[in-house]
Amino acid sequence: MTRHPLEETAYPPFAGFPPEGLSFLRRLKRNNNRPWFQKHKPDYEELVRFPMECFIASLRPRMTEVAPDFDFQPRKSIFRVYRDTRFSNDKTPYKTNIAASFEARGLKDRTGTAGLYVGVELGEIFVGGGIYLPSSEQLKSIRAFIDAQPDELLEVVEQPVFVKILREILGERLQKAPLGYPKDHPMIEYLRLKQYYVGVELDEKECLKPRFLESVVRVFTAAMPFIRWLQRATPSGAR
Numbered sequence: 294m295t296r297h298p299l300e301e302t303a304y305p306p307f308a309g310f311p312p313e314g315l316s317f318l319r320r321l322k323r324n325n326n327r328p329w330f331q332k333h334k335p336d337y338e339e340l341v342r343f344p345m346e347c348f349i350a351s352l353r354p355r356m357t358e359v360a361p362d363f364d365f366q367p368r369k370s371i372f373r374v375y376r377d378t379r380f381s382n383d384k385t386p387y388k389t390n391i392a393a394s395f396e397a398r399g400l401k402d403r404t405g406t407a408g409l410y411v412g413v414e415l416g417e418i419f420v421g422g423g424i425y426l427p428s429s430e431q432l433k434s435i436r437a438f439i440d441a442q443p444d445e446l447l448e449v450v451e452q453p454v455f456v457k458i459l460r461e462i463l464g465e466r467l468q469k470a471p472l473g474y475p476k477d478h479p480m481i482e483y484l485r486l487k488q489y490y491v492g493v494e495l496d497e498k499e500c501l502k503p504r505f506l507e508s509v510v511r512v513f514t515a516a517m518p519f520i521r522w523l524q525r526a527t528p529s530g531a532r
Contacts, residue, residue, distance in 0.1 A: 317337060409422040
């Protein structure tokens with residue numbers, strides 16, 4: 294992968310994604326094939342990836358107090374542009390978004406761990422965090438934690454900041470109570486969840502503004518108590 298010559302500590306302050314970056318994603322969506330992308334890869338690096346690197350470099354010092362143990366690495370936190378098409382009906386080779394995730398340092402395997410996420414794509418931006426695809430073992434652990442210590446979760450989701458910014462825990466739900474729990478369990482709405490994440494959707498044009506950084510910091514800060522709760526509920530996801 295082509296690397297920008299600047300060192301991570303020397304990225305210019307984030308001033309908003311360039312409009313040309315969104316234009317590139319639109320062009321990529323129309324021309325999602327290897328010959329076109331290889332020809333225009335320098336545009337991707339300059340107009341899409343490098344602005345995200347600048348964003349992460351500016352985000353890192355803003356999150357040191359709230360998430361001091363989390364990694365915010367301009368180069369390593371960004372998802373690859375190449376899609377894994379092995380098990381997908383969609384065989385287009387490239388993602389038409391730019392996204393990054395941030396997890397606690399020191400994890401041997403970050404897959405399925407509680408973390409923060411920001412994704413910019415055509416039509417919308419999503420900012421949030423949690424565990425999007427928990428394993429069956431993680432779900433068992435989370436549900437057992439909710440059952441044993443319901444007040445810990447209620448304390449998180451009833452915080453005024455959580456309610457104002459995030460509103461609720463998102464994710465698909467089981468039609469019925471999970472195995473081993475009664476349908477009238479006082480925490481049944483949380484036990485029925487198959488995913489545990491929170492977040493906010495923004496208009497795609499928000500990323501063009503310098504204040505986008507502040508918006509992300511605001512959401513991430515509101516989400517961290519929930520992330521900490523998930524870390525306690527899934528011990529394997531902590532350091």
